[in-house]
Amino acid sequence: EPEVTQTPSHQVTQMGQEVILRCVPISNHLYFYWYRQILGQKVEFLVSFYNNEISEKSEIFDDQFSVERPDGSNFTLKIRSTKLEDSAMYFCASTLSGTGELFFGEGSRLTVL
Amino acid sequence: AQRVTQPEKLLSVFKGAPVELKCNYSYSGSPELFWYVQYSRQRLQLLLRHISRESIKGFTADLNKGETSFHLKKPFAQEEDSAMYYCALLGGGTSYGKLTFGQGTILTVHP
Numbered sequence: 001e002p003e004v005t006q007t008p009s010h011q012v013t014q015m016g017q018e019v020i021l022r023c024v025p026i027s028n029h030l031y032f033y034w035y036r037q038i039l040g041q042k043v044e045f046l047v048s049f050y051n052n053e054i055s056e057k058s059e060i061f062d063d064q065f066s067v068e069r070p071d072g073s074n075f076t077l078k079i080r081s082t083k084l085e086d087s088a089m090y091f092c093a094s095t096l097s098g099t100g101e102l103f104f105g106e107g108s109r110l111t112v113l
Numbered sequence: 114a115q116r117v118t119q120p121e122k123l124l125s126v127f128k129g130a131p132v133e134l135k136c137n138y139s140y141s142g143s144p145e146l147f148w149y150v151q152y153s154r155q156r157l158q159l160l161l162r163h164i165s166r167e168s169i170k171g172f173t174a175d176l177n178k179g180e181t182s183f184h185l186k187k188p189f190a191q192e193e194d195s196a197m198y199y200c201a202l203l204g205g206g207t208s209y210g211k212l213t214f215g216q217g218t219i220l221t222v223h224p
Contacts, residue, residue, distance in 0.1 A: 003156075042217065045212065045213065100147055100162065101162065
C-alpha cells in the first residue's frame with residue numbers, strides 16, 4: 001500500500017541554522033500539507049499546497065518557513081533560521097481530494113539546541 | 114474561529130468494557146468531523162469520518178449538532194484499541210484538507 005515517506009526521522013540542529021525536511025507524498029495525490037506537534041501539545045496545521053502553490057498557511061508559518069515541490073515528487077519544508085521553539089515533530093500529509101482524509105507520514109522530529 | 118476540545122487526556126478501561134472518548138467542537142459552518150488514531154510506533158491514520166456513518170473496528174461516532182459533539186464509542190474495548198485518539202474538524206471554504214485537531218486522548222485498555 002502506498003505511503004507518505006519523510007526524511008530525516010530525526011534531526012538535531014543549532015539555533016539559527018537552516019533545516020530542510022523532506023517528504024514524498026503518495027504519487028497520485030494532489031494536496032499536500034505540513035503539520036507540526038510540539039511535545040505535549042496538539043497537532044497544528046502549518047501549510048497546505050495545491051497546484052504548485054500555497055493554498056493556505058497558518059500564522060505559525062511566517063517568513064522563516066517555505067515549502068517547495070521541486071520535482072513533482074518531493075515536497076519540502078524549509079526553516080531558514082531555526083529557533084528553539086521550532087523543536088517539534090513535523091508531519092507531512094497528502095490527499096487526493098482535499099476532503100479531510102489525510103495520509104500522514106511518520107514524522108520528522110526536529111530538535112533545535 | 115474553529116476549535117476542537119477533547120477534555121480527557123487519559124482514559125483507562127478494562128478489556129470488554131464500553132469506552133467513550135469525548136470530543137466537542139466550535140464551528141460556525143456545517144462541520145465535517147473525523148477521528149484519527151495513532152497506535153504505538155505507527156503513523157497517524159484516519160479511523161472514521163462522520164459523513165460515512167460507518168463502524169470501523171467496532172467504533173462509531175455520531176455528530177450531535179445540538180451539543181456540538183462527536184464522541185467516539187465502542188461497546189466492548191479490546192487491548193489492541195490502546196492508542197492515541199484525535200478528533201479533528203475540517204475547515205471549510207478554501208481550506209482544502211486543513212484539519213483542526215483536538216489535544217488527543219490516550220486510551221489504555223487493560224487486560
